[in-house]
Amino acid sequence: MTLERVISINALIEIFPTLFQGVKITILVLLGSIVVGYFLAFIAGFCLLSNNIILRTLTRFYVEIFRGTSLIVQLFWLYYALPMLFNIDLGSNYLAGVLAISLNYGAYMSEVVRGSIVAVAQGQREAATALNMSRFQRMRLVIFPQAVRMMLPEFGNYLIQMVKATSLVSLIGMKDILYYGDRFRFSEISMTPIVLFLALVFYFIIALPLIFLTRKMEDISKKGVAS
């Protein structure tokens, strides 16, 4: 086996389109997880701040469970156990994958939401109250806009984490980048190094815009704030 055999143009021509087939699924899972994940993060974040003790306890329970166990375990549990336990069929592995990733990262990000809202200076709340704003107005007009800025850098980091997490869906039989990369292992074993390396590059290319976005978000959150 020579180096030329491993890195040849012909091999690349063969590998590239095959791996590219998986990009669609990876992106779809990523988008689904982002939408549901952030939605959950805000809902759970606000519930953690609620005055209702039952709501708060239940949300705390959810957050700690999903932060305390690993994503791969949650994914397997949702995919293999949940349908049996409650006779719920999640219908597709897409739903199980998106649900696992978004429940996991929703739990992590809810802490970011909660932490940022709590971190808004107390004087802002008092000033808003002094201006005779309702509770809702206070949150919408004064506290939330300031809190969002603080959330941005962390949210960016979690976006990149989610890209990495999407690779797990190949384990529940989804045809993502890793699935197509892994297939070469059985047909053409000598090509696995270049195939899996290309798979890594594919993931990196998906993550790259998010890396720059995160840097941008960090700049935005720093701008005009006395540190």
Next chain:
Amino acid sequence: MNWNNDLFFQALPFISKGIWITLSLTIVCYVFALIFGFVWTFLKRIPNKAINWVVTWTMEFIRSTPPLVQLYFIFYAWPEVPYVGMTLSPFTSAVIGLGIHFSTYISEVYRSGIESVDKGQWEASTALNFTTKQKWTKIILPQAIRPTIPMLGNYLIILFKEVPLAATIGVVGILHLAGDFGSQHFRNIEAYTVVALLFLLMSYPSALLVNKLEKKMNMKFDKKATNGSKTLNDSEGAVS
């Protein structure tokens, strides 16, 4: 409801046998990452723009690609690499794969620790005519290491939660045993519930401990050290 209590109690001892593998893998990976993190930190401090650029983007590449794919690469592809390739056992592959992945995070912790040391300390040690070695061992490191301890603790917990990934390349930890148990009995609920429970039981108390440690350290030290932007977040995070 389709829950079988007997099976649950059968699965519990069967799967618990994997705890030792999972724990030892966590520890070995962690030590590897702690050491390798120093290498990154050292490489990043080389005052050469080209080297710095290469190191920064290599780290960024490792950090933002999935550890699962990296594990596959090391376990399945490394033996096929010409000249330098060799076959590695699943355990070794997991140590190298997860170790290198986490070392990039650990190195950021080290960096933030070093940066948290006041500039005046450097100047003072130069003014006192300390050698480079003395400067590091007597002045900088003793101050840089302590504020990083809670962050390093967090990464240990995060790593613990990442280690089940190694089941995919055949390390017989708790997740792998759960898969075995599930296929033996054609039922997966009890087995995977046991795994989730075991993880929760081990990681939740340690997370509480680290939080406590963090609060204690924050009281003692300036908060500057915990603001490393590239580290995950200061409470807890996931890296899958």
